[in-house]
Amino acid sequence: xxxxxxxxxxxxxxxxxxxxxxxxxxxxxxxxxxxxxxxxxxxxxxxxxxxxxxxxxxxxxxxxxxxxxxxxxxxxxxxxxxxxxxxxxxxxxxxxxxxxxxxxxxxxxxxxxxxxxxxxxxxxxxxxxxxxxxxxxxxxxxxxxxxxxxxxxxxxxxxxxxxxxxxxxxxxxxxxxxxxxxxx
Numbered sequence: 567x568x569x570x571x572x573x574x575x576x577x578x579x580x581x582x583x584x585x586x587x588x589x590x591x592x593x594x595x596x597x598x599x600x601x602x603x604x605x606x607x608x609x610x611x612x613x614x615x616x617x618x619x620x621x622x623x624x625x626x627x628x629x630x631x632x633x634x635x636x637x638x639x640x641x642x643x644x645x646x647x648x649x650x651x652x653x654x655x656x657x658x659x660x661x662x663x664x665x666x667x668x669x670x671x672x673x674x675x676x677x678x679x680x681x682x683x684x685x686x687x688x689x690x691x692x693x694x695x696x697x698x699x700x701x702x703x704x705x706x707x708x709x710x711x712x713x714x715x716x717x718x719x720x721x722x723x724x725x726x727x728x729x730x731x732x733x734x735x736x737x738x739x740x741x742x743x744x745x746x747x748x749x750x
Contacts, residue, residue, distance in 0.1 A: 569735075571742055573749040578720035580713075580728045582745060584738040587731035588616040592690035594642070594652035596679045598697065599625075601634040601657050603641075609694040618647040625655065638674030642682045652686060654679045658697030661704065669711055672697055676715040684724050692729040695737060705737060709744040717748060 569584040587595050587609060597613045600606050603625035605614035614621055624643040628635075635641060640656040656679045659671035675696050683691045696712065697703035716728050732738040 569738060571745070573745055575717050575749060576721035578726040578728070580716060580720060580745070580749070581730070582738060582741050583729055583731050584733075584735065585731055586612075587692055587694050588612050589649060590692040590729060590731070591649040592692050592727070592729065593650065593688035594654050594683055594686070594691045595645070595648065595650045596640075596691065596693045596696070597653050597655045598694050598699070598701075599635065599655040599657055601636065603629050603635060603655055608699040613648070613653060616648050617645060617653060620644075620646045621653065628655075638671040638678060640675065640678035640682045642686055650692070652688065654682045654691070656696065658701055658703065661697065661702035664707075668697075668703065669707070672703065672708060672711050673715050676712055677719065680716075680719040680723055680725055687724065689725055690727040690729070691725050692731060694731055695733070695741070698737070705740055706744070709741045710748075713741070713745055713748050 571582050573580045598609045635657050637657045637659045642654050645651050645653050656675040658675045659668040698705050698708045
């Protein structure tokens with residue numbers, strides 16, 4: 567079952583979608599990557615599997631040039647076998663209780679992903695709920711930070727449509743309630 571809600575923000579739109587980000591056909595999808603860009607579990611593993619082996623090779627080339635990608639950073643690659651033309655890889659923070667710069671790093675992960683999209687003249691970007699899986703970020707706090715940052719991005723940048731893919735009804739309902747409070 568795919569459920570979607572939309573919010574007009576500035577001259578753009580933010581959509582929350584209960585679904586699979588690897589099927590998205592926008593300009594770019596965002597990968598909640600690890601700092602080595604090596605693929606892994608969750609969204610990261612699903613994106614790497616769907617994109618094919620050329621994605622890992624492109625990520626290895628980036629890491630060879632820049633070293634590990636810090637939390638809050640973002641880089642872009644082609645989408646290879648994905649419907650989306652590009653993958654923006656960002657590293658979210660690992661939750662350590664909230665007093666270790668996690669909120670700033672999470673805000674930066676979303677903002678830097680939008681910056682990479684703007685640099686590549688992309689107008690439709692899709693995100694997962696960064697850091698809320700294995701990295702343990704509390705879903706309600708992550709939703710507020712993400713939606714505030716993405717809303718600001720729609721108001722100020724060239725990105726015109728942002729889609730946030732959420733896994734499971736509980737996550738979708740929670741993000742929808744935060745979005746209603748922020749955008750309605």
